[in-house]
Amino acid sequence: METTGKNFVTVEKSTTSKIDQIDFDNLSFGSVFTDHMLVCNYKNGAWEAPQVVPYGPLTLDPSAKIFHYGQSIFEGMKAYKDTEEKVWLFRPLDNHKRLNISAKRLAIPEIPEEFFMKGLKTLLKTDENWIPKQDGSSLYIRPFIFASGQGFHASPADEYKFMICLAPSGAYFSGKVKVLIEEKYSRSANGGVGYAKAGGNYAGQFYPTQLAVEKGYNQVIWTDDNTHEYIEEAGAMNIFIRINDTLITGPTSDRILDGITRKSILEIAKDQNINVEVRKITVSEVVEAAKNGSLKEMFGAGTAAVISPIATFGYKGTDYDLPELPESYASSLKKLITDIQYNRSEDKFGWRFEA
Numbered sequence: 001m002e003t004t005g006k007n008f009v010t011v012e013k014s015t016t017s018k019i020d021q022i023d024f025d026n027l028s029f030g031s032v033f034t035d036h037m038l039v040c041n042y043k044n045g046a047w048e049a050p051q052v053v054p055y056g057p058l059t060l061d062p063s064a065k066i067f068h069y070g071q072s073i074f075e076g077m078k079a080y081k082d083t084e085e086k087v088w089l090f091r092p093l094d095n096h097k098r099l100n101i102s103a104k105r106l107a108i109p110e111i112p113e114e115f116f117m118k119g120l121k122t123l124l125k126t127d128e129n130w131i132p133k134q135d136g137s138s139l140y141i142r143p144f145i146f147a148s149g150q151g152f153h154a155s156p157a158d159e160y161k162f163m164i165c166l167a168p169s170g171a172y173f174s175g176k177v178k179v180l181i182e183e184k185y186s187r188s189a190n191g192g193v194g195y196a197k198a199g200g201n202y203a204g205q206f207y208p209t210q211l212a213v214e215k216g217y218n219q220v221i222w223t224d225d226n227t228h229e230y231i232e233e234a235g236a237m238n239i240f241i242r243i244n245d246t247l248i249t250g251p252t253s254d255r256i257l258d259g260i261t262r263k264s265i266l267e268i269a270k271d272q273n274i275n276v277e278v279r280k281i282t283v284s285e286v287v288e289a290a291k292n293g294s295l296k297e298m299f300g301a302g303t304a305a306v307i308s309p310i311a312t313f314g315y316k317g318t319d320y321d322l323p324e325l326p327e328s329y330a331s332s333l334k335k336l337i338t339d340i341q342y343n344r345s346e347d348k349f350g351w352r353f354e355a
């Protein structure tokens with residue numbers, strides 16, 4: 001193995017590459033991984049220098065606290081390649097900030113910005129050839145931190161790993177998205193961890209989502225845990241609803257993830273003079289709007305799925321179809337945000353970041 005790089009982030013290059021085995025024209029989402037990964041260990045009260053190493057399995061003690069107490073958090077970001085092969089990130093410092101918000105809530109040590117950004121940039125440079133150029137594809141970036149420290153005592157670990165893995169990816173959803181508005185289960189509660197990207201938040205969604213999938217839906221739309229009357233968010237997306245010409249999304253809270261796509265869409269929409277409301281939305285309001293024809297659009301927004309129009313929602317045994325609009329907010333907002341991400345337009349918001 002060749003070892004390059006000095007000082008801060010070290011690079012140990014893989015002697016072989018899997019890149020020739022990848023069909024970049026038919027990428028699914030998050031299922032193939034690049035040749036390298038970033039590993040940064042927390043020991044003796046401090047983060048050690050990040051290392052780029054060949055991608056591969058880890059060895060962990062069976063008593064590592066991640067397995068028992070679920071101390072694990074993650075982020076989701078993307079790298080985009082423009083037509084001149086320049087590589088771009090979208091609001092990466094916001095992902096770093098949010099990772100540390102999650103870290104604090106899970107009693108995990110925060111990762112310094114320099115470790116996150118320099119580690120990410122070095123990894124991206126090392127696996128630059130893996131960033132897809134195909135339209136609609138990108139390199140999905142998964143930073144995560146978990147408790148590697150040992151022991152069966154139910155208390156925070158004394159050792160952690162911060163890692164980043166990369167997955168060249170195509171679309172998150174293919175085809176029409178059909179969602180079920182949840183009436184029984186909850187993904188989060190007041191005072192809980194809903195606002196953090198904690199692994200356990202997602203594990204808790206799998207069973208209710210499986211039940212929805214068995215009924216023919218792709219996703220659950222979560223409602224508030226107390227009354228199930230308010231629309232909150234979807235599995236990995238915030239939700240927008242268009243009633244007549246007003247675009248509405250719920251306020252963030254300690255139950256809802258403060259999505260970077262969500263807040264970007266809010267700014268872009270305002271800039272486009274779209275009437276935007278951030279307020280609580282009741283399920284009955286949405287059902288009523290579907291019945292009287294004022295419900296024009298529903299879409300999910302998130303890094304992985306970008307903007308995903310919802311074709312149908314189900315509630316209390318009835319399916320409601322959304323109209324197919326020739327000029328939807330979803331498609332115009334998606335174009336505006338992806339044009340910024342892929343460096344196809346001016347970025348007056350200052351969100352694009354050269355990797």
Ligand SMILES: Cc1ncc(COP(=O)(O)O)c(C=O)c1O
Binds near residue numbers: 076234257259261
């Ligand atoms: C629960 C949840 N809501 C919303 C989002 C969208 O957030 P972002 O736009 O930052 O990707 C995600 C994805 O990160 C998520 O997991």
